[in-house]
Amino acid sequence: MTEFLGTDFLLENKYAVELYHEYAKNMPIIDYHNHLSPGDIAQDTIFSNLTQVWINGDHYKWRAMRTVGINEKYVTGNAGDQEKFQKWAFTVPYTLRNPLYHWTHMELQRYFDINSLLCPENADDIFGETQEKLQTKPFSCRNLLHKMNIEFLCTTEDPTDTLSDHRKITNEGLKMSVSTAFRPDKALAIETEGYLGYIEQLGAADNRSITSYDELCETLSNRIRFFHNNGCRISDHGLPHLYAEDFTHNEITTIFKKKYQGSPISEIETNKFKSALLQFLSKEYHSLGWVQQFHLGALRNNNTRKFGQLGPDTGWDSIGDWSQAASLSGFLNKLDSTDQLCKTIIYNLNPRDNEIMASMIGNFNDGSIKGKLQFGSGWWFLDQKDGMTKQINALSNIGLLSCFIGMLTDSRSFLSFPRHEYFRRILCNLFGKEIENGQLPNDMSWIGKIIQDISYNNAKSYFNL
Template sequence: MADYLSDDFLLRSRTARSLFHDHAAALPVIDYHSHIDPQAVADDRVFGDLAELWISQDPYKWRAMRINGIAEHAITGSATGREKFGAWAQTVPYTVGNPLYHWTSLELKRYFGIDARLSPGTAEAIWTDCNRQLPEPRLTARGLLKQARVEMLCTSDDLLDTLAPHRQMQAEGGDMKMLPSLRADRIVAVDAPGFRAFCGALETASGIAIDGLDAFKAAVGRRMDVFGEAGCCVADIGLDQPVFALAGDGVAAGIFDRLMAGGTLDPLEVQQLKTALLLFLGGEYHRRNWIMQLHIGAQRITSQRLRDLTGGAGGYACIGSSSDVALVCSLLNQLECRGALPRTILFTLNPSDTDMFASVTGAFTGEGIPGKVQLGPAWWFNDNRDGMVRQLKALGNMGLLGRHIGMTTDSRSLLSYSRHEYYRRVLCNLVGEWVEAGELPRDQDFLQNFIQDLCYFNARRWLRPGADPATPQRIQGTT
């Protein structure tokens, strides 16, 4: 019988244990999609207490606490850090079966050396011990990233963000690269109440008077230049449901003019204008050699009560309905026909769409570009053990698993890099199962290359091509 959270946690075979400990465990991390606060990293923030570090930026925990009946006051409200931590400690024993149970234990063990399981009975001792350790350099924002072996961190940044933290990190140098990643949602949110106000702010930031659609695109392009100067190589759009309704340039320009004049757009006009902007953005990404990420399938309109209490990213969204793949393919096809399809990562939140989107990776390809269209890693409600296995198997069945660019954090919490360890353990266990069943050869060189590519080198080739030699130096004996 295995002990809980032993060195061989989740590794059920001798082969799995060898793959993880010898080839995966100590690889660096390329985090190409996260919501880490770049200012906290630039400032090398020292956290005031464990709740500030561990709870205040984690909607995963908020969601679990709400389900447990905790009052919002003790989740995102004005309760003290100790009260919020106590609410989390009260909730943890009920998270069995949820990855939060494992992640909580991993984060306490890896970063604080605490083996005790968090519960109301252990909360006071853990709170005291962790807060005692927090001033240590290894637990500052940069110290935590160093412990997690983060080599590159791509943050999620609005078009109008100053990017001052990224420029500060560039000026300081150092082994870890923190790059901006353009979150382009507001650029295409033409049906949002604040779109015209966004355009006004964009005029000020870009110095371009937005008197039409072409001027709007020029203003966006000027801000994208600023992102490029700061090292941006990834751009992300949250498409809760795909959109594609092609219209001529003149039609789209007329729709934009009516919108800016205060007119109301009908649903088709909204789709036509969004499509025009998505095609513009995709073309810009291709021209700049940026990677386009499409996050598809979230249902964000749920509880108005929680939206009013916590704002737009309060952790109350859920999985949306199955997506119309024809719309996604139409968008990618139109970009491809224009010679402007960038390298693309398709994230799907609805698990019933996993096979479907995995198959899309074989529909749009590029000569000399392995894995030009990727199935994104298990995301949000899917970044549990079952979801990771489902995603890996789907890609193996439908595409080329060996070209996958691996895991991303997609988190606001600096402790959540334990998810990379979790993914690597799940991956090694799955491949170990295949080897033990005689479905893969016991070829150490082959297995080492395969595992290390999926954990690190494939992402490195995509995100840091200039840093990678023609034949990457493999990492041996990583524990």
């Protein structure tokens, strides 16, 4: 019987073993999208215990805990950290075949050299052992990152952010490079009740008032350049789908004026506004040579009762089923028609859209840049073994996997980076099995190079690092 989580975990033959250990394992990590706290990196936070660094903020774990019947007091409530950890330890044995089971034990191994399977019986011992380690300098926030061989990571911030933490990080000259992505989703959300309040905050960040659509565009342009001057070269959008309505400038100025004056906005007006502002933003990104990312397909805040109690990003989101192809094609084509389409990564949350995304990027890979359009890695509900495999296979069958820029964490946890190892093992195993059955040649040096490109080299080139 094969050892659980042993040296050759997920590697099913000698070719997969060689590809992983000789080519993939030691490549540095480029994590180009996550939701880590730049404040913790700037301060080099010492976390009090495993709950603070591992459970708090992790809606993957929260959903699992609720599913087995854990009261919210022990999930996001006011229970003590050790009590919350005990409830997570109770949950873990029930997560068999969920990626949380693999991730939990990989993270205990990689960061703390703990090989035991987490359960209620050893919860207090593991809590105590990790607490003792976490309160020492080798386990500070930055050292947790260094331990995983991270070369570059990119957090995600709103246009109103001062980037003071990022400036502090840059000025201290860390071994790794830390940047941010520009995420202006709130500026697009004209249909929401709090929109004008946000527009006021956005104006204040630029020392102005925003009373018109043109002033909104000017402010966003200024904030983009502020981010650019502070090292940002990536944008990110989380949307149900892209928008590609036809519009006139007069229409958009009128729509913004209506909203500003408190008048209702129709669905078609909302879609036109988002189409216009997205095109404006994307042309700004292009002018500065940025990479733009679009995370598409999340159906958010489904449980209105719990959302009202706990707010967003607390575990009430799921996979949506919007039609993606036509709007995505229209949006990309409008930018390409004026040669203002920058490097673009598109991610889908619904696995039914894998082949749509894999085929769409081929329409706009124009030979100007290797892999200019990217089908992003399995995201959120899809960043598990089956989801990653299906994304890799769709891209292999329809596009060129060899040009893929690989994995990211999309995480709020500083202990999430073994997900890169997880991805690399899955990738190597897919290649290894096809070498063994004669579907690929036994050319380990060339296939090893492709593995290293997907794991690291392609991203390093794509983001000009």
